[in-house]
């Protein structure tokens with residue numbers, strides 16, 4: 274099925290031995306990191322390539338629980354390869370690929386295909402998410418058990434893009450995933466309350482003449498689902514929280530001991546509905562951008578742990594489905610390349626999170642929710658060398674050149690953002706060096722280039 278798509282792994286995966294000199298770990302300590310044969314080791318291997326990381330923050334490889342890779346079926350928007358490259362450029366070493374492809378990822382065959390494509394390309398680990406219902410149709414459960422038992426060992430199931438609005442189906446899905454420790458990731462959007470909705474419902478939607486998307490459409494589904502999760506005793510994950518009221522419901526559920534986790538996107542931590550005044554469809558997203566007050570509450574909830582993780586909801590679209598009137602444009606933004614920089618701007622530079630918190634919300638916790646092994650003991654000897662080197666001291670305007678996937682529907686184009694992903698290492702192999710994606714056969718040369726450019730820039 275996959276033969277001919279890719280003839281060989283896209284990144285050079287010959288074993289590389291590294292010494293990363295003087296990196297600053299998330300807790301602020303400075304250290305040397307030794308990497309050999311894909312793992313952290315306790316001392317330098319003879320002949321190892323030296324990377325001068327003075328002044329750079331070493332973060333564990335970022336893990337996205339919510340990426341739309343679009344393949345199979347929508348390759349004009351993104352492919353596993355181009356989305357993997359966008360992810361690596363943003364400091365990610367693993368992504369969970371949403372199921373709303375064509376065919377939908379509702380069978381073992383499709384999820385195995387998506388995982389294999391990720392393995393072949395080698396930029397990031399691609400973990401497929403299985404659909405909850407057949408064809409995302411919301412009527413019959415998909416082959417959840419077959420996907421869980423497949424070679425792809427799927428643990429996250431979601432109809433994202435659509436809400437599992439039928440309460441009985443949601444209950445059955447929760448009962449099913451409970452048997453093997455899986456989780457249902459719900460796109461919480463009551464469909465009848467959001468028919469034709471274009472932006473957050475409030476005074477501004479009235480002023481702009483755009484159909485409103487009430488907060489209660491999200492909050493009512495979350496309230497129902499946490500009660501179902503409690504009743505069943507299963508794990509529930511809530512995608513892209515966007516309202517202060519949703520935070521209240523999650524906080525209440527956690528206090529009751531319900532097994533619920535929640536994510537927020539970088540854009541909901543930074544941007545508000547005021548951007549709809551531009552009628553620029555780059556700001557049209559599902560769920561919609563909300564009020565200043567919602568952004569403030571979401572930031573605080575991430576800081577106090579009510580919201581567990583940041584997930585990108587990377588949603589690439591072809592230019593023609595965005596360069597049109599607001600009403601006709603597709604919902605969604607790309608986010609992999611900008612996520613870490615936006616998180617720094619929204620919650621690190623504002624003093625709400627430190628880098629240890631960032632490592633938790635963008636790496637260890639999303640890996641835990643997705644049951645992705647190897648991310649619970651970052652930087653320890655014998656663990657897989659998945660990490661990124663990040664320069665948090667620079668500010669640069671985000672431009673089209675920063676986008677490495679197919680989608681250019683970023684809300685940050687032209688906006689100054691802090692930070693720069695200098696290097697990304699996936700299972701000990703460099704996928705990004707000196708801020709550039711590594712291409713096959715370029716590893717050694719690029720490794721030297723990082724060393725020299727870092728040294729020269731520091732005099």
Ligand SMILES: [Zn+2]
Pocket residue numbers: 433434435460512513559560
């Ligand atoms: Zn969604």
